[in-house]
Amino acid sequence: MNDDVELIGDEELGGEGAADANAATILDASLREELAAIAGDGVRFDEPMRRHTTLKIGGPADAFVQPATPAQLGEVVRFAHRRGVPITVVGGGSNLLVRDGGIRGIALHTGRLRGLELVDGTRIRVEAGVSTGKVLSLALKHDLGGIEFLGGVPGSVGGGMIMNAGTYLGEFKDVTSWVESVRLGDGELVRRDNAACGFRYRDSNLPPTEVVVRAELALRPRPRAEIEAEVKALRKRRSEREPKKVASNGSTFKNPPNDFAGRLIEAAGCKGWSEGDAVCSPVHANWLVNTGRATASELLRLIARVRARVVEVHGIELHLEVKVLGDDA
Ligand SMILES: Cc1cc2nc3c(=O)[nH]c(=O)nc-3n(C[C@H](O)[C@H](O)[C@H](O)COP(=O)(O)OP(=O)(O)OC[C@H]3O[C@@H](n4cnc5c(N)ncnc54)[C@H](O)[C@@H]3O)c2cc1C
Structure with missing residues (x-):
């Protein structure tokens, strides 16, 4: 680690499974073969992370893996545990600074987990890889308010939960009923209600030893024109300042x-x-x-x-x- 990094404070520098300072790949040919058999076309090796971050910065991940389903994600997680391969979870990459040496082991990306459905008229069940913009569009389509705060906030639902993303209008804490995660290691599914997620300002207690795969949001009926007006005002305010x-x-x-x-x-x-x-x-x-x-x-x-x-x-x-x-x- 260099001096700059030490100034930042260790607690902010993690990422579960972020490996030590050896930039050489830790995935040999046989591990690559085994991983390819599990993840199929959802794996790319030596993938530059700058392609997956909004900062456009970041060295290569040994393996960039995009599981197609939570079940496949569980298989990848169990493979990694069995073989001692570290996993670093990435979402939309809109809050990531990936160092120049890249990510050793697996960068697990949730981008293919795209399930999004309306349940019982006012609740949205959404998988981790869905963009915040898509969730907002679905809410708007069904005249549901509560997530206007997402206007102009990029990223995925998974990253949004970890970060408790939001604006002055609100944050995920205000609308989340429960969050489901897959545990790194045994690949078991864990569900937490809102209180157990420990949401707070741009942070949560969702453990770095888990991958968020799904969440349910509880919204409320609101006239579409009001939702649109509030989102528009938020976007305007942002565009004037950012x-x-x-x-x-x-x-x-x-x-x-x-x-x-x-x-x-x-x-x-x-x-x-x-x-x-x-x-x-x-x-x-x-x-x-x-x-x-x-x-x-x-x-x-x-x-x-x-x-x-x-x-x-x-x-x-x-x-x-x-x-x-x-x-x-
Ligand atoms: C132009 C711009 C404007 C922004 N404005 C705002 C704003 O107004 N409000 C705000 O709150 N944020 C804002 N952000 C920051 C960013 O959009 C949020 O932090 C967002 O929630 C990050 O989501 P992501 O999917 O991109 O997560 P990433 O950046 O990929 O990851 C963020 C963290 O979550 C972890 N993670 C991601 N997905 C999962 C998962 N499925 N399971 C477990 N861990 C996971 C990662 O390991 C990392 O620790 C802005 C960013 C940009 C580029």
């Missing part, structure tokens, strides 16, 4: 209690700071963006500099909202 057409994770740091990370960073004079193509956006200081060919190590250096400066000026330590995964180059 950088456009640039590779990013949205906000890099969580807001500290009673303040805003963007305000603190701007007041500390960091707007426009850069490390290579990694830039503290001149539009919104809490967006540390990739303006071209930034590497993860450049972005991590920028994160460390901004963080140190905010401590120096305000005496406040910012915590990452972005999840850092994988190995150094």
